[in-house]
Amino acid sequence: MTANPDYPYKIAAVERTLKLIEILAINKGNLTISEIAKKLDVHISSADRYLLTLQSMGYVDKDILTGRFKLSDRILKLNDSLIVDHPLSVRYLDTMHTLAYEFNTTTHIMAFYGRSTITLHKDLQTHNMSFNNAFFDPKRYHYCSAPGKLLLSTLSEKDLTEYFAQAKFIRFTQKTMTSEAEVREDLERIRQRGYSTHDEEWLVGNLTIAYPLRVGGRIKGALSLMCDIAWKDRMLSKKTVDSIKARLKEPIILP
Numbered sequence: 001m002t003a004n005p006d007y008p009y010k011i012a013a014v015e016r017t018l019k020l021i022e023i024l025a026i027n028k029g030n031l032t033i034s035e036i037a038k039k040l041d042v043h044i045s046s047a048d049r050y051l052l053t054l055q056s057m058g059y060v061d062k063d064i065l066t067g068r069f070k071l072s073d074r075i076l077k078l079n080d081s082l083i084v085d086h087p088l089s090v091r092y093l094d095t096m097h098t099l100a101y102e103f104n105t106t107t108h109i110m111a112f113y114g115r116s117t118i119t120l121h122k123d124l125q126t127h128n129m130s131f132n133n134a135f136f137d138p139k140r141y142h143y144c145s146a147p148g149k150l151l152l153s154t155l156s157e158k159d160l161t162e163y164f165a166q167a168k169f170i171r172f173t174q175k176t177m178t179s180e181a182e183v184r185e186d187l188e189r190i191r192q193r194g195y196s197t198h199d200e201e202w203l204v205g206n207l208t209i210a211y212p213l214r215v216g217g218r219i220k221g222a223l224s225l226m227c228d229i230a231w232k233d234r235m236l237s238k239k240t241v242d243s244i245k246a247r248l249k250e251p252i253i254l255p
Helices: 012-027 033-040 044-056 073-085 087-103 129-135 146-154 157-166 180-193 229-235 238-248
Strands: 060-062 069-071 106-113 116-123 196-199 206-215 218-228
Touching (some): 012 044, 012 069, 033 044, 044 060, 073 087, 087 106, 087 116, 087 206, 087 238, 106 146, 146 180, 146 218, 206 238, 218 229
Antiparallel strands (some): 060 069, 106 116, 106 218, 196 206
16 A cells, blocks of 8 residues: 555554654653643543553653653664664765765765754764764754755755745854845755855854765755865865765666
8 A cells, every 4th residue: 555644544542652752752751641641632541551551562661760751772773773774874874984084074974854854874084073063063054054955955945935934044154144045046056066065154164065865866865074174175176076976876776
């Protein structure tokens, strides 16, 4: 049967179980059973049954002292398996490590999900912890991030309009773009040249280049290379860009 998000015969228990897992993940194990019941919109006795089932399967732990619930490491094991077998890992992980070593840059593989970027892998070659830490700073917005702008360049006009309607533009550096018009112009350049850059827009002294990663011909993520701004001419030279693009080109699989 083909997956259909509008399928009318949904199983409520399955939906609530998955929602419960999401609630526990978001709240980092800081919820009591009454708080969980409220967020699930069910009676405490029902929430208790869901939690007991997940506990018996090893997916949920309960703190004996506080009575609060959290996801167990079994979820991490599932996550690890998903990352290892992810199409971007299978196709591009070896190339990511090779590029990190060859150019002495920190490299990342990011997956795109909706309007989110998810870090699957990283190779920390750059010996500047402020760069490495800043890459994962939660204040980093898509409009001033190389992987983020690459993601934005793939969105439909509807999704892009919704993004800009909610975006809060902050001038982090003198190079930060702080208007929808500026960002849209940059997104068009990204589509034409086939990669995006962070050119000190979020962090002074940092250059990041993000290249699209494709699965089945569709952009599903990005591979980024992060380095000192002094390397800009080398990293953005036609020779370097063409070489990296060639290595990241998805192979044609004949039927």
